[in-house]
Every structure is written in C-alpha cells, then in structure tokens.
Amino acid sequence: MRAEAILATRDLTIEFKGFKAVDGVNLNIEQGTIHALIGPNGAGKTTCFNLLTKFLTPTKGTILYKGRDITALKPAEIARLGIVRSFQISAVFAQFTALENVRVALQRRRGDSFDFWRSERVLTRYDREARELLEAVGLADYASVRAGELPYGRKRALEVATTLALDPSMLLLDEPLAGMGHEDVDRMAALIRHVSTNRTILMVEHNLSVVASLSDRITVLARGKVLAEGSYATVSSDERVVEAYMGGMHA
Amino acid sequence: MSAHDVAVPAAVEGDGARPSGRTYGVLLAVLVGVILVAPYFLYPVFLMKVLCFALFASALNLLLGYGGLLSFGHAAFFGFASYISAHAAKVWGLPPELAILSGTAAATVLGAVFGALAIRRQGIYFAMITLALAQLIYFVSLQSEFTGGEDGIQSVPRGVLFGVLPLTDDRTLYYVVATIFLAGFLLIFRIIHSPFGQVLRAIRDNEPRAISLGYRTVQYKLATFVISAGIAGLAGATKALVFQLASLTDVHWSMSGEVVLMTLVGGMGTIFGPAVGAIVVVSMQNYLATLGAWVPIVQGIVFVVCVLLFREGIIGVLSRWTKRPL
Ligand SMILES: Nc1ncnc2c1ncn2[C@@H]1O[C@H](COP(=O)(O)OP(=O)(O)O)[C@@H](O)[C@H]1O
Ligand SMILES: [Mg+2]
Numbered sequence: 001m002r003a004e005a006i007l008a009t010r011d012l013t014i015e016f017k018g019f020k021a022v023d024g025v026n027l028n029i030e031q032g033t034i035h036a037l038i039g040p041n042g043a044g045k046t047t048c049f050n051l052l053t054k055f056l057t058p059t060k061g062t063i064l065y066k067g068r069d070i071t072a073l074k075p076a077e078i079a080r081l082g083i084v085r086s087f088q089i090s091a092v093f094a095q096f097t098a099l100e101n102v103r104v105a106l107q108r109r110r111g112d113s114f115d116f117w118r119s120e121r122v123l124t125r126y127d128r129e130a131r132e133l134l135e136a137v138g139l140a141d142y143a144s145v146r147a148g149e150l151p152y153g154r155k156r157a158l159e160v161a162t163t164l165a166l167d168p169s170m171l172l173l174d175e176p177l178a179g180m181g182h183e184d185v186d187r188m189a190a191l192i193r194h195v196s197t198n199r200t201i202l203m204v205e206h207n208l209s210v211v212a213s214l215s216d217r218i219t220v221l222a223r224g225k226v227l228a229e230g231s232y233a234t235v236s237s238d239e240r241v242v243e244a245y246m247g248g249m250h251a
Numbered sequence: 252m253s254a255h256d257v258a259v260p261a262a263v264e265g266d267g268a269r270p271s272g273r274t275y276g277v278l279l280a281v282l283v284g285v286i287l288v289a290p291y292f293l294y295p296v297f298l299m300k301v302l303c304f305a306l307f308a309s310a311l312n313l314l315l316g317y318g319g320l321l322s323f324g325h326a327a328f329f330g331f332a333s334y335i336s337a338h339a340a341k342v343w344g345l346p347p348e349l350a351i352l353s354g355t356a357a358a359t360v361l362g363a364v365f366g367a368l369a370i371r372r373q374g375i376y377f378a379m380i381t382l383a384l385a386q387l388i389y390f391v392s393l394q395s396e397f398t399g400g401e402d403g404i405q406s407v408p409r410g411v412l413f414g415v416l417p418l419t420d421d422r423t424l425y426y427v428v429a430t431i432f433l434a435g436f437l438l439i440f441r442i443i444h445s446p447f448g449q450v451l452r453a454i455r456d457n458e459p460r461a462i463s464l465g466y467r468t469v470q471y472k473l474a475t476f477v478i479s480a481g482i483a484g485l486a487g488a489t490k491a492l493v494f495q496l497a498s499l500t501d502v503h504w505s506m507s508g509e510v511v512l513m514t515l516v517g518g519m520g521t522i523f524g525p526a527v528g529a530i531v532v533v534s535m536q537n538y539l540a541t542l543g544a545w546v547p548i549v550q551g552i553v554f555v556v557c558v559l560l561f562r563e564g565i566i567g568v569l570s571r572w573t574k575r576p577l
Contacts, residue, residue: 053463079465091460093453104453105464107446113466114474116447123446166464 005064006031006170006200007052007083012061014051021047023224024061029170034192034201036211039221040244045204046088048221049174052202053085054078084168088175088204090155094148098139098158101147102130105165130165137161137191153184157191164195171195173203177210189214212236220244274575275440278523286429295421296493301533302432303490308513308525310482313439315511316520317448318475319455323378323507324365324385325483330502331388332358332484337404337497338397347410347418351431351488358484359477361388366476370469382504389502403498407491424493431489435482440522442478451475483510512550516557518564521577527565 007029014022022044029035037045050056052063054075062071065081073081093101106126107113115122134143137157142150147158156176163171176192177185189210192201196214205211211218212232220227220235222244228235235241289298307329314320336354339345345353369380392398399405409418418424442448454461454468461468491497500506509532517528535553539546561568570577 055459055462074467075462076465076467079463084465085463087459087463091457091463093456093460095452095456100449104449104461107449108465113446113450114471116442116445116474116478118445119441120444120446120449123449162464 004031005029006066007202008064009052010062010064012048012051012063013059014047014056015059020224022051022058025221025224025226027219027226029200029202030217031200032198033216034196034203034214036215036218037202037204037221038206038208038211038218039227043221044224045221046174047224049085049172049202049204052078052172053083079166079168082166082169083172084163084166084170085172086156086159086163086174086176088178090152090159092147092150092155092158092162094146096147097144098134098147098150098161099127099130099143101158101162102133102165103127105162106130109166133161133165134158136164136194138187153180153188156180156184156188160188160191160195168199170200170202173201173205175204175206177205177207185210208236274577275522278577282523282526283433286433290422290425295425297533297537299421299425299428299493300490300537301530302428303486303493304510304513304533305526305529306432306435306489307483307486308510308517308529309436309439310479310486311510312514312519312521312525313442313482314475314479315514316524317443317451317455318472318479320370320472320476321374321378321511322369322381322476322479323504323511324381324383325480325510326502326504326506327365327385327388328358328362328480328483329487329490329506329510330392330497330499331361332487333491333497333501334392334398334404336488337407337491340410340492341404341407345410346414347412347427347492350410350492351485354488354491355481355485358487359481362477362480362484363473365480366473370473370476382507385502385504385507389499389504392499392502398497398499401499403496404491405496407495407497409492409495418492428489428493431485435485436526439482442475443522447471447474512554514564516554516564518567518570518577521564521566521570523577524564524566531565 005028009025009027012022012025013020025048037048039045047056051058054073058071062069064070065083070078070081093104096104103123103126106129107123131143134140137160139154139157139161142154147155150158177188180188185207193214215232217230218232218235219229220241227244228238228241311322311325314322332354335357336350339353340347340350365381365384368384369377372380393400409424411417412427416423418427450466451471454466454471458468487501513528513532514525516531517526518524535550536546539549542549563571566577
C-alpha cells in the first residue's frame with residue numbers, strides 16, 4: 001500500500017446469491033488524483049461504488065480511508081467523512097428548484113437541519129453561497145427552475161454543484177457523461193478537471209477519450225476482478241483489456 | 252460556456268417552489284374566521300368532532316404526505332390517548348388540560364416505540380407493521396380492565412379548565428377544542444415549512460441522494476413519526492372529553508382506515524386537504540346516519556369516485572388549478 005493512498009480496498013468482495021459481482025478487488029486511490037474505473041457493462045463498477053459508500057455491505061474485505069478502517073460505517077457517515085458520490089442515474093431533488101437542491105446540501109454541512117420550530121426562511125442565509133455554486137457549474141440562470149424540469153446535462157451539473165456544496169475531499173462520479181450531448185460532455189469534462197483541484201476523484205466513465213485526457217490512473221474491471229491498472233498508455237496496450245472490450249464493451 | 256444555449260424553462264412562481272406567504276396568510280385568516288362563527292350555524296358537538304378528526308388527519312398527513320410513509324395503525328395513537336385522557340379525568344380526577352396532556356404524552360411515547368420498530372421498513376411493509384402493532388393495542392384494549400372492554404370508559408367528566416372555566420357548556424368547550432386544533436394545525440404547518448421540513452421533503456423526493464449528502468434519514472423519519480403520533484394523540488385525548496367517552500371504535504383498524512380516507516379525499520401532501528377531507532367524511536357519516544348499514548358502502552363509493560376522478564384529492568385538484576400549493 002502506497003503511503004499517500006486516500007482510499008484503499010483490500011480483497012473487497014460481494015456475493016449476490018453465489019455470484020461474485022465484485023471479487024477480491026484491491027484499489028489504491030492516491031490523494032489528489034483523478035482515478036478512472038472502467039470496464040464492460042456488468043463488470044461491477046457501480047457495485048464497487050455502492051460498496052465504497054456502504055450502500056451495499058461487502059461479503060468480505062476492508063475499506064480504508066486515510067488509513068482508517070471504514071468498512072463498518074453507515075452510508076450517511078461515509079458522506080460525513082467527506083466521501084460523496086453521484087449516481088449513475090442522475091440524482092437531484094426533482095421537486096426542488098436548483099437553488100434549493102444546493103441549499104439542502106449546504107444546510108446539512110452547517111447542521112441546523114433538525115430545527116422544526118423555525119421558519120424555512122432562515123434557509124435564505126445560504127442563498128448567496130448556493131448561487132455561487134450554481135454559477136460555478138454554469139447554472140446561474142436556472143436557480144429558480146425546478147430540478148425535474150432541467151435538461152439532462154444540466155441535471156448532472158446540478159448534481160455536481162450540490163456535491164461541491166459539501167466541500168468533499170473525495171468525489172465518486174458514476175458515469176458523469178452518460179447520455180450527454182457533445183457540448184455538455186466538454187462542459188462537464190472541464191468542470192471535473194476544475195473541481196479536481198485539492199480533491200481526489202474516482203470516476204466510472206465509458207467515454208475513453210475523456211478518461212484518457214482526465215485521469216492520472218486507470219483501473220480496468222472485468223467480471224468483478226481487476227484486469228489491469230496503470231496509466232492510459234499502459235492499460236490501453238494491455239492485451240487482456242483489448243480482449244475484454246471486444247467481448248462486449250460498448251464504449 | 253454560454254448559459255443561454257438551451258432555453259431556460261419557466262421559473263417556478265415566486266421564490267422557488269415555496270408559495271407566497273400571502274396565500275397561506277389569507278387562507279389561515281379565512282379558516283380562523285370560519286371556526287369562530289361556525290357554532291352559530293352548526294351544532295357545536297358536530298363541529299368538535301370535525302375538528303378532532305381534522306387534527307387527526309392533519310397529523311397523519313404530516314407522516315404520509317410529507318414523510319412519504321403510510322401508517323395503517325394511527326388509530327392506536329388516537330384511541331390509546333383517548334383511553335388515557337378519559338382515565339385521567341375520570342379515575343385520577345385530573346383537570347381537562349392535564350388529562351389531555353397525559354393522553355398526548357402517552358401517544359407520543361407509544362409513537363416512539365412503534366416508530367423504532369417500524370421506521371426502517373419501506374412501503375407496504377411499513378404499513379403492515381404499523382397495522383400489526385395497532386392490532387396489538389386493540390386486543391389489549393379489548394381484554395384489559397382499565398379500558399372497560401366493550402363498554403369503554405363512559406361518563407368522563409369534562410371538568411374545569413385551569414380551575415376556572417367549566418367545560419359543561421358545548422359552546423365553551425367548542426372554543427377550547429378550536430384552540431387546540433389551531434395550535435396543532437399551526438405546529439404542523441410550521442414543521443412542514445421549517446429547515447427540518449425541507450430535509451423531510453428531500454428525503455421523500457430522493458432518499459438515497461439525501462443519504463449520500465450525509466443525512467441520517469432514519470432519524471428524520473422517526474422524529475416525524477413520533478410528532479405525528481403525538482398530535483394524533485392530542486386529537487384523540489380531546490375527543491374523549493368532547494364525547495365524554497373512550498371506546499374500542501377509536502382503536503379499531505377501521506379508524507386507521509378512515510383517517511387515511513379523509514387525508515386522501517382532502518388531498519395528501521396539502522396543508523388544508525386533511526381538514527377538508529375530515530369535514531367531508533364526518534358530514535357524510537352524520538347526515539347519512541339514517542342510512543344505517545349503508546353508510547360504509549356509500550362512503551366506499553365516495554372514496555372510489557374520489558380516487559378515480561381526482562387522484563390528488565379535493566385540495567390537491569384546487570392546488571393544481573390555482574397553480575399554488577395549498
Ligand atoms: N443488488 C443486486 N443483486 C443482484 N445482482 C446485482 C445487484 N447489483 C448488481 N448486480 C449484478 O452485479 C453485476 C455488476 O453490476 P454493476 O456493478 O451495475 O455493473 P457496471 O456498473 O460495471 O455496469 C451485474 O451482473 C448485476 O446484474
Ligand atoms: Mg454501472
């Protein structure tokens with residue numbers, strides 16, 4: 001284990017009725033890097049995210065964050081440690097406006113969320129900061145639009161703004177570019193690069209040109225196991241990786 | 252990058268999804284006005300029954316409409332509180348304010364116990380567990396001596412409020428009940444429109460996302476359950492003094508169903524819906540009473556028609572027409 005690994009797994013495994021969706025995975029995510037997790041559909045990437053954020057409990061193995069064993073923590077506690085995830089299907093609060101989406105995250109960080117005797121008007125104190133975050137992701141004009149009505153690319157941007165409101169030290173992004181048009185892809189890639197300053201990012205992504213340009217290190221997963229790991233050049237010239245991709249990856 | 256390359260959808264009216272405070276202000280004023288003059292036109296006892304059920308349904312709506320949790324056992328809190336309140340007034344000789352308080356406290360504690368057992372379940376499982384736990388309370392009420400079994404606790408004294416105001420007169424009691432209703436109603440209103448309420452809405456909207464933002468969602472849902480149970484208890488405890496009776500009807504599962512019905516007919520997830528639903532259902536029971544055994548059938552038909560015609564309930568439909576949350 002490298003000393004500077006911020007997040008690491010040891011023999012991470014989960015079994016669904018005898019089927020090992022993630023099988024003995026050892027990950028080392030170095031502090032301050034963009035690390036990509038790629039692989040064919042069904043390789044276990046999303047399941048890995050669910051394990052790392054404790055939305056699923058591993059059958060076996062440990063998860064270490066800054067050297068501390070976090071395998072037994074609940075998902076909300078993982079988030080409170082500063083590991084915040086996005087979802088493969090964009091996750092916004094559809095009934096809320098864009099501004100309220102960001103505000104609800106700011107509200108959590110400040111910790112007055114249990115106040116049921118006060119008016120919600122006190123939340124306007126977060127408006128300025130929320131607007132700044134919306135502006136940072138290009139959503140300044142959408143502040144009072146209901147999130148459910150935003151175009152898909154904007155929803156993903158809103159998700160990022162909401163995540164950034166927690167000022168996490170680590171971001172887990174599950175296919176942040178999926179389903180986006182050209183322009184949105186470029187915008188989001190730039191945004192990911194921008195927010196990676198002072199942060200560590202673990203990213204699942206099928207868009208290999210973006211993966212190549214953004215990531216410092218790549219882990220290839222296939223059938224729940226780590227197939228290869230290294231720089232883009234290393235990984236893309238690996239025979240087994242090429243083979244795995246021929247055998248079913250639509251990237 | 253240009254922020255104008257995609258048409259910006261129309262902004263939600265006012266400051267975000269929240270309604271202007273003015274709409275609510277006006278409606279609340281109308282509500283208070285109606286409550287003040289109503290006993291000059293209608294029987295106070297009938298009105299008190301409406302108010303108790305309106306509060307009961309509003310309490311359920313806090314959990315169902317804003318917490319997204321369908322409890323099918325709320326009669327337990329309503330009925331248990333009415334037994335405690337009746338017992339406190341009759342056997343312990345407590346004044347009405349303490350009798351009601353005892354009932355409310357008992358329901359709150361019961362709510363904490365039931366909530367702790369049920370809150371991690373989702374959807375139909377949550378409804379089934381609350382129903383099962385409520386049935387437990389029903390059987391205890393049926394068997395135990397303290398509830399008077401089939402007879403219930405009868406001739407409960409209404410007593411003297413704060414030692415100065417005798418409640419024997421229906422009109423006097425009416426204004427006390429109206430005050431209790433308004434207090435409970437405003438509390439619910441405040442909770443819904445508080446920072447806590449905002450988180451609750453986020454959880455109902457997308458729980459995994461709320462968790463991933465670090466919210467311990469179970470705590471929010473449990474708190475909502477306990478508050479809802481407590482207010483349901485307040486309604487039941489008050490009703491026991493109004494009718495001077497606590498009986499098995501109030502803990503029966505059909506009572507749980509009735510309050511769900513009121514909430515749905517009026518419009519779940521709306522502030523005023525449950526109260527309107529209570530007016531509709533209680534009026535129906537009262538004015539159709541001559542139909543005897545047909546009442547539940549007529550009620551069932553009304554329910555089916557409601558669900559088919561306006562799924563969002565009466566106030567839900569009005570809210571859509573006027574384009575503002577009510
Ligand atoms: N909760 C679950 N129960 C059973 N099987 C699951 C569950 N979640 C994922 N799987 C299976 O695990 C495998 C990996 O899925 P997933 O992690 O979503 O793949 P990826 O994100 O790499 O496309 C798939 O075969 C999927 O069907
Ligand atoms: Mg996936």
